[in-house]
Amino acid sequence: MGAGRLARYDLHLHSCLSPCGDDEMTPATIVGLAKLGGLDFIALTDHNTVKNCPYALEAGRFYDLPVIPGMELCTREEVHVVCLFDSLPGALAFGDAVYEKLPDIANDEEIFGHQYICNTDDEVVGKLDKLLINACDISIYDAVPMAARFGGIAYPAHVDKSANSVLSNLGFLDADMGFTIAELADIAKAPDLLQRGLLPPDIKTITNSDAHYAKDIKNPARPEYLPSEIAGLLERLLKTA
Template sequence: MLNKGDFHVHSNASDGKYSPTEIIILSKINGLDVIAIADHNTTSGISEAIEAGKKYDVSVIPAVELSTRFNNESVHLLGYFKNNMYQDDTFKEILHLIKLHRYKKAKKILENFINIEIKEGALSVLEGINLLKSFGASVVLAHPMRISNNNINQILKLPFDGIEAKYSNTNLRTTFYFITLALTRFSFYTAGSDFHSVKSKNSKHSFIGTVYLNNSEIEIFLNKSGAMILK
């Protein structure tokens, strides 16, 4: 039985301080029995996390945090994978190009999988959603409470599977609002500390396991998303 899960954690495969193995150890210490390593535009830390998870009895859901833009605002998408497509070479190449801001080349490859809305510049939110779904992920809008009022309502009309309703340093009223919205408009919600470092100076992030889903919430998330658990 899975009782406590943090589904938005960063390792040093992107901009976190700690290795995937260290993340697993910190998760165990803080009572987590399931996590998602969701690094920025890379899945390279997942394999190490899975191996460490076997050793320390922490389950891992393969995930990624994808960078997109909407009306010149940065919008992040969380993809939770239902299968091993996160290991696909083409997918990894696309992520690598996005990480390097080589969007034109990335979109050239993407044209084989999805409709491209904008030929130039970063991926649009819809392109990002379609990319992740094309490679076997359920797609969640990351930290909607950080998106501007000018854009959030339009973004929430896009075909997400769920939203990250429980998030680092968010008050109960806002959390309840997004939980209600998720259950009304989408299939599920997730929770994420957005952990990067023990000594993070970013007030948007919190310590691993501070924000989490409980047993019943995890069950709903897994059933609705189809996310794969590796242990």
């Protein structure tokens, strides 16, 4: 799993715990559809929480599909950052730290949607009270070192989108942020962003679905490049699984 490995993956998926996610996107459903679609491994990355990751990993063991526990962190700057972890305990501890940094604003299900924690039998076993799509009191400059303290890596999400991306919100991606990977919604835009100097010349680019609905989960026709940072994290996760 070194640098340059090719793989079929989707590392940005939302479950029914994200208020903007479809209620049908239970952890077991996501894993089952990913397996059926031919993906090699996935990550579950709900907004500012990892509480459905234990059930996604359990479903992954049932379907023999590796699942990386993760989160889509919303920083103080309202920039979305994907955080992935090499162990479930590390991810859960990171999740607790992030939840403490969320503003104490209750979710209104009628406006924003449900925030369901679901087990592998698709049963609702809990909810989270705070609205998960708010910005946390965590700077984008702290995302990489904070994730690392819990055995994780971090990279900016969908940098080419017009909302909640580092380029749309800040207009730049600098070296002090510490990112070595950038996620694009459309990987074909990478050469243009690099040529215009909006991405560092040595950054690695990947694409994921950011799926909130089952129909949007990636079903790739061919393998894609996998950065060594993610390959190494996956190796560590599998050794402790």
